[in-house]
Amino acid sequence: MDPVIVVGAGPVGLALALALAAQEVPCVVLDEGSGAEEVRAARTAVLRPDTAAFLTGLGCPGLELDGARWTGWRSMRRRQPTRQLAFAPYGPEPALPEPRRPEVSPGRSPAPDAATGQGPGPVPPLHLPQHALVRRLRDALAALPDRKLVRLVPYSRVDAVEQDDRGVSVHARGAEDTWWRGSHLVGCDGARSTVRKLLGIRFPGRTAVERHAVAALRAELPWPGEALLHRRPPWRSGGEEITARPLPDGTWRLDWLLPPRGELVTPDALIGRIRETLAGWCGHTPAYDLLDTGVYTLHHRLAKSWRAGRAFLAGDAAHLLGALGTQGLDEGLRDAANLAWKLALDRHHGASETLLDSYQAERRTAVAARLRAADQSLPVLRGPGGLRTVLRGSGHDALLTDGHLGLGPLGAPPAYPLSPLAPPDAGGRSAVGTPEGAPAEDVRVTAPDGTTGRLRERLGRGRLLVVLVAPGTGVWDRRHWATAGVMPRLAETVAALPVPGEVLVTEAYPGAPAHAVLLVRPDGHLAASFGGVRPAELRAAAEAVRGGAPAAVPSDATAGTD
Template sequence: MDPVIIAGAGPVGLALALALARAEVPVILLDESSGDDERRPARTAVLRPDTAALLEGLGCRAGQAAVPWTGWRTMRRRQVVRQLTLVPGGLFPLGPAGGHDGPDSRGYDVGYVRDGGQVRDNGSGGHEGSSGGGPGGSDSFGGFSGGPEGDEAEEPELPSPLHLPQHELTRALRTALAAVPGENLVRIISGTRLDTLEQDARGVSIHTRGAQSTWWRGSYLIGCDGPRSTVRKLLGVRFPGRTAVERHAVAALRAELPWPGEAVLHRSPPWRTVDAEVTARPLPRGVWRLDWLLPPGRDLVTPDALLARVHDTLTGWCGDPAPPYELLDTGVHTVHHRLARRWRVGRAFLAGDAAHLLGALGTQGLDEGLRDVANLSWKLALAWHHEATDALLDSYQAERRGAVSARLRAADQALPLVRASGGWHAVRRSVLPGAVRTHDALLTDGHLGRGPLGEPPVYGRSPLAPAAAPEGSVTVDTEIGAPAADVPVTAPDGSLTRLRARLGRELLVVLVAPGTGVWDRRHWLRAGLMPRLAAAVAALPVRAELLVTEEYPGAPAHTVLLVRPDGHLVAALSGVRPAELYACADAAVGGKAARGGAAEGSSAEAEAEATAH
């Protein structure tokens, strides 16, 4: 079969090429640039735990160039409202970063909110109930002061995001691609731009201009070519939405701030009445990215105005005179909200910024693009190596477009409340998606990847879900369609690993068997329920890997879990049920009944019209 063609060599295109290559699918990657990534310290990427795990599983060592936040601090005027302790777990471990209760089932330590004395704004720019002094003192904000805000309860586990310059992420992805074994498995064509696209029942033909002006033939085409996607335009797909939802002035600078390793959200800083909000997020080598939310309008941000923001912010945080700093990069970041009407047209797909734009209230477009990769790569690999149904390929749009659409709706509903003149009081009185949330908590959720603005998607109404709950289903702590917990598992060779490390191309069947740690791993496939379960797995319609875990959150002994290659839970069954397991596995890959059924792309189009944003 012809290779898969990917247009666009940004982080999403590179990650998709890497995922397909590791599944032994040949790839042609069209790169409009010369292959040299521009160094822009102010252009950064935030990776949540699930997307960081995806890259690590693909062999991308982006974590070596990243900083996990050790805490998250929110302030209002000069008052510290809350500080969350974030303790990174098994992905890219650091030393202890505060108190914790030990590892949870996913390998992360459980963080908590430190409770302290209550703090009140005394109306003079200072605060009461803290141990520190004002500007110029040993601690301008008196350390942490204040417990949960309003009705907020103590926070649950808080795994840390990773923060790194985007050019470092791109470099790590290129390095991982270069290390993929297999001759000519990945061809990167630099300085080339797609200008013509034709499709037929067996593949896609495209023409490029630039360094190589020629025709290329592929089995599938994926447009990862950004907001102005040529692929999307050639497919005639509309890209409706909102322009300039938010604007931020951005600066990357090297300086010593009072909160090493912590991310900071400061609302209504008293030193600049025109700026409603400023955030600071640490980067490697003592660098920080600072973002100032700009007032509505399209006023030009001059260099002098940006330098004034830097000076006023550093003085407000650290005292007068401002600490020395080295300004590395500046810019203006404009947030747009757009959603493509269709993500699949025949053998062509859209992913990343070509399919969606978002980013208000701390949401991260790159995270969503990498989730596109996780969802699409295993389906394309299955289609390339074996016959696949339209239901399987259509499910990419149904699942991912639905998830991003929900994220955009949540942000659009919250924006008028969070940015209204009533501020956080208006939010407290208003029901937002999921719960009543304060301004601080809502923004924190967006930045940390929790709640409706950031948590990993749940494909509960997926077309790949079984039509009805199979007989013998049991309830576990993971919702069907949600990412499975990253529990320790025993692989068929007897080695101990983690569930996420086994994700990729095959379905996973996991038996919950307490006490397996005492088994002789050389003979574990012959013990207990394993012979019957191994026979049931061997009879499945697609390849699957059989794993064992000592425990899974909320699962009784002898529960059998079926997990998709992208880590989402398909079913939880009580004991060995070959017929039910087969039916669930068949549904998870599109189902035999759908093979050769509806016209290519037809159900995707219907879903797009039904859920148009």
């Protein structure tokens, strides 16, 4: 069969290629440039824990070496701290330094954690330079056991797309004109996407929602390891808002919110902002090394359609967001994770139109909700008067920082409760702590062969995960529990599912009773949970997750590329 053609070799296109290769789906990546990523310290990415785990599972474990995880988040208004959030230590990595607790007046209690109401906060995001992310992705591609699965083609500018019921043909200009033949096409070619334009898909939205002056510098700040949001700083050029986020090796990214239009930021003006800001925070202007600067204009746009026949859009080609801390690259990587297993299922087992349509139904709906939440919050947080006078204190800060922290409607991982792949409730369901359609908790699991690890480590292989909650299995000899109780019946049921599945066992799952069975999609979202092993219901749920019976495949499908 023909490969998947991916247009664009940025983080989303490369991650999609890796995700397809992990599921034995070949692809061709057409890169308009040379393949060398420009080193820009001020161009960074913030990855939520599940997105970072997705990339690690694709062969990018070195991300932790290139990035920094925040030990805490501090909000200030003028000179007074208003809110401080401590992050929990992250996974198997060494414990983070103990964060300082908020300074409080006598008789007052520290503000509770935004996610739990008390105690340690959520798992911190990972902040790293984008060029380091691209380098890790390219290194992972170069390390693939089967190098033929992914072909990177530089200097290839797409200028024509043709489709039929068997595949898609893409013409690219470069060193020589070439027609490429593929089973599907995915445009990951950025905000000015050529693929989107060739498909005739509109890209409506708002222009210049926010503007930021940005500087990456090396300096010692008073809050090592903490991210900072400083609203209305008292010094003259502080402006409305400043954000400081740590990067590795004592490096920081500083963002100054600018008026949406006007105010040309000259190099001298930016140096003045840096010196005044550092003096305001440190009491004097400390020594610093300026690494990079920039002015970024953020737009909010959403493509009208993310699928046109055998062609799809992902990343900035499909959506632009970024105001109030929302993370466009993180959303683009979620696009890749969502689409990859569906294209892989189509290649290996055939896919229904319902399954392929579900990519747009799930991802476009989730990003639209994120954009809607940001657009509704902007007048409250940026406009004069009005609700700003009502939302004081931690409530105002929480609304403003959710996007940065991966919380709430601006930042929390998306759920797909109304997905066309949601299994109907035919009885036997049992509610757990995770709503159906939301990402499953990253619990420790054991496979029948005795290997152990985290649930997220089993994702990205194109298989449904069937997780049995069985307290006590951690202390039993595997030879006993693997062949006792409900395990043989569960293994037999999973072997008979309409798509490949894998049986896993966990000691406990939040909110789940003993012997509950969870059906987890290949991208980590919980499809359904049952009160025990129920073969008929489990098979029906798996059938729903694959979108029903696959469409007929034309018998004269071609293979290969030009």
